[in-house]
Each structure stands twice: as C-alpha cells, then as structure tokens.
Amino acid sequence: MKAPTDAAVELLGLTRRFGGTTAVDAIDLSVEVGVFCGIVGPNGAGKSTILSMIAGLLAPTSGTVSVAGYDTLCEREQALGALGIMMEGLSLPERLTAAELLEYTAGLRGMDARWQERSADLLAILELDRAPNTLIVDYSTGMRKKIGLAVALLHRPRVLVLDEPFEAIDPVSAHSIEELLQQYVTGGGTVLLSSHNMDVIERTCTRVALLARGRILADGTVPEVAAGRTLNEAFVDFVGAAPQRRLDWLA
C-alpha cells in the first residue's frame, strides 16, 4: 500500500473543458494535512467543477488529483475511502429520516457498531434530533446542509470536500456547522470548501485560493491574500467590480 504524503489534496495541471469552454485551466494546488482551506470565486469561476473532479464525479480533461496520497483515477477506491463529500444542489436518499439516512450510510460503508454513537452525536450537535419523524425531502435548506455534513463526517474521513456549505442558510445553522468543522480540523482533519461568503472564509479558513475564469489568481494564508484589506475587498480587486452607473428611472 502506498504511504500517505503530507498533502491531503494535490491538484497537478488540473484542466477541464466543456466543448470549447475551459472551466478549469491547468490548476496546481496542494493542501496540507490539517489545513482549513477555502476556494473562493465568482459564479462560473470553476469552484464546483474542481470539487466535482476531486470527488470523482467528473473526469479531468488532463492533469491529476490525489487525495491522501491516492490518485483518484488509479486508486479510486482508496481515495474515495479517505474522502467525505458534501455537494451543493444534489439529492440525498430523500424518503429517509436523518437517523435512517445515517444508518443507511453506515451500512453502505460497512461500518462497525460505532456508527450508532457517532450518529447520535452528530444528530444532537447539529440539532437534527429535533425532527426525528421528518423525511429529508421536507427539510429546510439549513437542515439539508447539516444532514449533508453529517453524512460526510460519519466515517471520520481524512479529507472533507464541501461545496458551498454556508450557502443560503441562517446564521445559527452556519454557526453549528462552523463549530463542527473547527473540531474536525483541530483533530487533524483537512477541509477543502468552496464559498461565496467571504466573512465565513475569513473567520474559519487558514488558507484561501482565489479563483476566477478557471485559474487561481491568488493562493496563500488569509492575511497574505487579503494583504491589509478585508478579504472581500481583495476579492473585488482581483476579480474586478461590475460596471456601475446611475439608473435615473430607479431614482
């Protein structure tokens, strides 16, 4: 078996084209073990495409992805075993309750009896045990994010890949997710997440990669990328603000 390297996630020359459009353009990125890394960028920058390729849901046009030292193409099963994934805008087994979904997930992964303790902890800390009779299909956006995170964490993966975990959720739900992720990173886990929410990235991430038009424009610690500004200001400076003009009819 191949020994894990220091990089929890490593992207080398990662490229993805859709017809004539290059969504991800020869990206190199290495995220060390125990790092809380955020990928930020405007809509269409390629964030979700990168995360989909890391999760093995999209094949790269060229380049490689390795997770915990395993190549996601050649050593797919090992790489997937090290990953916990939460994707934005996708269904879960919708006709199960949260407890049933975690039970099913544990069974699907062939987990030992410890799953039940973990499941109870996750349901309690994410306050999903308050709606034990509700099916996933009836969950609010915040509850969906929470159960998605619980599914991703249940097997205690070495790397968490989260697509927009803070999108369209209330501050209380965001706080409980943030707390859980901090615990996970403190325990040696690695988080790679995408987000539009600069405040959350600034508050939680130790490292940030700024993406636009499929390329990384800046990469480093949050203070390095912000360079004395707020991360939001740095983001607008890098990406460029939308044209502004006065609309008389709005006055």
Place this chain on the structure above:
Amino acid sequence: MSMWRRFVSLKIRILRHGPRDDRAFGLIAGLVVAAAVVMTAVLVSTSRLDDSWLTAAVSVLGLMWLLGPILLPGAVPVLNPQWFRTLPQRPFRIAAMLTPSELLSVGTVITAVALSSFAVVAAGHGVITIIVALGAIVLQLFFLVWLGRSAGALVAYLLRSRLGGWIAAFQMSALLAVSFAGWVPVAAFFLPELGRGRTEVHTGAGWTALPDPLEQALLVAPTGWGMAAIGNAAASASPALVLLPLGGLLLVGLALWAVWVKLTSATLRQPPARANSRTTVRTTRAQLSRRRAGSRRTDPMTAVAARELKTWLRDPQRALELRHAWMTPLLMLLLVVPTAWSWSLPFLGVAAAVFAAMVASNTYALDGTALWQLLTTPGAVRADVRGRQLSWMLMFGFPIMVATMILNLITASSMWYIAMGATLASVGTACACATLLSALMPAIGRDARERISTGQNAGNPAGGQMTAFTLVLFASLLPGILAAVLRIGDLWFIHLGLGLAIGAISIAVAGPLTIVRLTSTGPELLAAMKSA
C-alpha cells in the same frame, strides 16, 4: 397583444423549440388511426359497412381522450398553469385566457382528421346533411378536447390528495386490467373447453352491424351525438331531432370547459410556498429500528434493500406504481375467475411479473441526483444493484411465486407446471430488467428532492416499460418453447428447471451489466439529472 394571444404564441414557440420526438411519433401513430376511421367512413358511404361501425370508431376515439390523462397521471401540460400564478390577474381570467392555447395540440389535429369522416358519410345525402356534418365535426371536436382536458385536470387535482391518489391508482389499474385481460371473458365464451384441450368454437350469427342495443347505447352517449345528428339529417327527421344532439354537444362541451377552467383556477390559486410531502415516520418505529440496527453490523446490500423498501412506500411516484403493480393483477383475477378459463389463473403470475418489472424500470431516475452518494462511496454501486434486486424480490418476486403456487393448488389446473415454469422465468427476468433498464434507459424527470406528490413530472419511462414488457413476456414463453422443441413438454420438472434456470441466469447476468453501466456512465447520468 392580448393575453390569450401571448399564451398561444408561447405554446407555439414551445412546441416548435421543445423536444419533438414523442410528439412526432404520436402524430404519425394518431394519423394512422385517424386514416382508419376515415376509411371506415368511406366503406360506410359506399354501403359496404354498416354506419354503426363508424359510431363505434368515433366512440373509441372519445374513449382515448378520456383514458389518456388517466393512463398518464402526472403528465404536465405544455403550458403549465403554475407558471402564470403571479400574473396580476384573477385566476379565473388567466385560466379562461389559456383556453385557446389548450386547443393547440397533436390530439386536436388527429381528432379533426378522424372526424372529417362525418363529411365523408354525409357527402351522399344532400346539402343540409353536409352542413349538419360540418357543424357536428366542430362541436364533436369541441366536446372531445374539453373531455380530455377536464379529465386531465381532474386527475391532477385528485392526485394532490392521498385519497385521490388511491382513486387514480384504482382507475388506472382497472383500465390496465381490462386492457390486458378484458379479452379473456370473450375468448372463454367462444372457446369454453380450451382448458381441457378442446378447441370447438362457440359460433353465432356473424356481425355485419353492431347489435342494435349496443348501437343505441353508443348513440345515446355524447361521443355518438355527432353521428346521431347526421343520421337524423340524412333521414330527413324534424329539425329538432337534428339540432338536439348538436346543442347537447355544445352544452356538455361548455360544461366540461367550465370544469377545466375551475380546476385550472384552483391550480393557479395554490400557494407558491413549497408544500410538504405529508409523510411522517412514527417515532417509536424509527427508534426501535435504530436500536435493533445498533446491535449488529449491517452489510451494504441489506442497507440498500432496507432503503429501497422504505422508498417504495414513501416516494409518491413509487407508491403509486406499487399500487398499480399489485392492483392490476388482482383486478385481472376478478375478470378471469367467473369465466370458463379459471384454469388460466396461475398464468396471472406472469402478468404480475410484467407489471412489477414495468413499474420498477425507472428507479435510478426517480432517485435522481442521490446517485452521487453511490458514485463516491467505495463498493456502493455493486451493493446498490444487488440491494435493489433483493428488495424487488421481497416486494414482488417472492409474493408472485407464492401466489402462483396457491392459484395452482386452488384451480388444480392441468397446466400448473407450464404456469409455474413461465412464472419462474418471468420473475427472474423481471427482477433483472428492473434494475438494468433503470440504468440503461433512465427517463429523467424532476429531481427526487423536488418531488413531493404524484402530480409532478417524474419522467416518462414508456420506452423502458415497453422493453421490460417485451423481454419479460418473451422469457415467460421460453420454458414452454424449449420444452416443445426438445419434445419433453410433458415432463413437469423440465418446465420448472428451465424456468428456474432462465430466471437465475437473467439475474446473474443483469447484475454485473448494471454495475458496469453505472460505473462507466454514472457521472454522465448524474450530470444529466442535475441539469434536467
């Protein structure tokens, strides 16, 4: 531009730019049927056929308008009224303004062509009759279109409630049962001794015309009023007898239109907030289940099978199809029991396997983008395929085999071994088809997380269902064919052995094929479902 013109323009654009394959196929098939009706009219006008046959043909056309929406519950209109819910107009007015666009459809064109048969039969009867026929074409078309539209709106309305769901399921199952087994009582009448191997045919006078009571019944129904008016005009009956059926068509058509407007207004009044699935799991049962599960390690295949069993009962589309799959053979049983062909009851196992394969042939598309979890969990695709097969056997396969054995015992059928061999082969093939066709021919509709009732687009799996129907039926015939070819048809264990082998081989082969298909094209399928 007025609102109704904008709706008409929008519908024309959608018809022009939207998917056209199904519509083109429907138009061609429908025009063939319409041509047959016109041909009937030509034969009637040249006195080579009694006009009662044309009345029957038009009545069948009317039946199709009624049955279409019932057989395809949840089909969404081209112009979905819910799109216009936020327009600053009263719902009744929006619904009324949608009226002209509802007349634009493939069905209207086909029916208009078929109803031109009225003009054909009237051609030899003078100007008055021709004028009456032209009026009858317009009014009969008006009636039929609103019959179909109001039936569709009513089914959609019923499907929003739990009781309505049961009613709709019963309606469709009854229609399927009559379609598939309605011929049995007729065949049993003509060949009553077939079960004893005797093929003497019960004969009566040949039908050159429909029996008089039947023709009168068809003319009394609104679908026959156009023909009644033409018949009265041709016979130079009093103007009242000519105008009465035409006026009736206009009045009933208007009443049906009013029903459609009322139901469409109700749809427009539905709150924009996302409704609830109205399904809750009992706490005690859920806790017991967790406690039981906690004491042991669940293997992946069992976990999938447990998920599948819950989903079959809780997913609105699957629950509806589950009801069809069981109600239809039970209703077929009721049709066959009173006839002289009760010996054929054990063969209902084959029909049940066919229906069970058809209703389960689109489960991956129904589960939608939840596929991502299988694609990102080591070994999950294999567990999922085997788990789905196991749950299918628990829901359908084993009960069908047990029911066939019981029917064999009750009827003491001399063909018990043929029925059992056919059932074993069809159950195995149906189990294989259900999962394989779900992966090979997914009919993608609204994603699982957005489907909370049966009145929503769940995809149109007609292609997969027809393939399942053909394959399972063919597999059921194989043991009998092979035994006959090998000249060992009388040996009961040969039929059972062949049926078992065909069923087992089907499951064994389909499993790896499905796994390979999902592993190789799963990401593409996921992308298609995400963008649908």
